[in-house]
Amino acid sequence: MSIGNSPEDERPFEDVSEEFRPSIGRALQQARIAAGLTVDDVSSATRVRIAIVHAIEADNFAPCGGDVYARGHIRTLAKAVHLDPDPLLAQYEAEEGGRPAPTPAAPLFEAERIRPERRGPNWTAAMVAAIVAVIGFVGFTAFRGGDSGSSAKTQVAEGTTPTSSKPASPTPKSSKPAEQKPQPSDSAIAAAPQDKVTVQVSAANGRSWINAKDHNGRTLFDGLLKKGESKTFQDSAKINLILGDAGAIQLYVNGKKIEDQFQPGAVERLTYTKGDPQVG
Template sequence: MSIGNSPEDERPFEDGRSSDGHEEEASPSVGRALQQARIAAGLTVDDVSSATRVRIAIVHAIEADDFTPCGGDVYARGHIRTLAKAVHTDPAPLLARYDDDHGGRPAPTPAAPLFEAERIRPERRGPNWTAAMVAAIVAVVGFVGFTAFKGGDSDSDAASQVTQGASPSASKPAAPKPSTTTATPKSDPSDSAIAAAPQDKVTVQVSAVDGRSWISAKDHNGRMLFDGLLKKGESKTFQDSSKVNLILGDAGAIQLYVNGKKIEDDFQPGAVERLTYTKGDPEVG
């Protein structure tokens, strides 16, 4: 118990003043700096969320210096860079301050486990025993029919040999016909099926050329086309009648071809990008 002090005297000092009454000159935190820049730019949290496609709850958390909802240091740095650009401030000092506060620049982290908060988890269903039983029955019936068919062919071949006699020179095997199939040369990604995509559709090819990245793709109705980890060297092609929506977990590792044309955007390693492409692109829709 404090003697001679009121409850007001025991409260922490506010308004950036130390115990001796002097104003502290420490630079603002990352979240506070982003909040001040947003207010100075005359923007609301809703404005920033709409411009960056970062959820409102995550914007509020970052401005409060809570980076837990980001899913890890790599993605927290990507969100800081995105928000800084939206409020017209230099992200470099903010990223340096974040690294100092969190033990230095993080090592690359696998993307798939870190996005569990933003992914829609499918319901876990039990095994479909009915389908398994039907498949087993079909397999047994097919095996029995195949065995009976092969047995009938063997019997008929033996009878034919007895009737005609085993004469090695009776007939000559037919000469194999020369193949008329020509080898199709491999083409670059820009010359593949994506380049021949119909003009009335939008076609997007995603290639992990510089590393692996989690990606999500939806059509214009919001139906999930793909949601998973794309390993280095792998590619996925998505097509829709009007629009394809993408989320790239590590945009710096991805190369995009839209409607047969290479996208030249300078995506940064570890940056989270949310993109929409339409039939009139390669400009982002």
């Protein structure tokens, strides 16, 4: 024991610092004020709604829509006010709960395996097959017809109509794929079988947290979708979605584009089933 020091002076320093550590919302608010920014400035820069910024600065994380979105908003706001987000996230986990359980690997792979089933006809392979058929038929005719077959082969190679009646038959075969080639459309992008519900989520206007579950409540995806990325989910009955920033998302449901005007920063909970798209 040191001479002249009372027992109170010997208390550990960390107890005092812990007691006076500012809350997450208070730390973000002080950093914003120190940076000379208003709530409107931060909202415009991060696409987080003004009401959510006010709520977080008041340590009210309920409007965020869950722990995943709360962590995302804390990280985004901290970067906007030039603050290191890691200590704030660690403080949030200590005060509000631990990290969520990782998404099982199997549902993710199932979601990725859906994509090959929605591919349209392979017109390139069809055209190659037609050309091979034409060449084979011309070769067979040349072998059987001598000079007349050679003349027909030359005419086909130059793009003219053959004089004999037999070689003329391959012409419709080679032109058939070109006549049936479909025009690109929004519905073709998300074409899906009618006996299932298929949802394509694209981060067309920015990044957003996405949570997708099937009709049994099993998680298909739970994570951040970066700008330009897309995910496709399929189920026999129903797909449940939570969009962290619905304004950044473009949806195709059962082969149809969803035209709902979602607001930037809005958290949307949606349900889609087989048939015409319907917002749940």
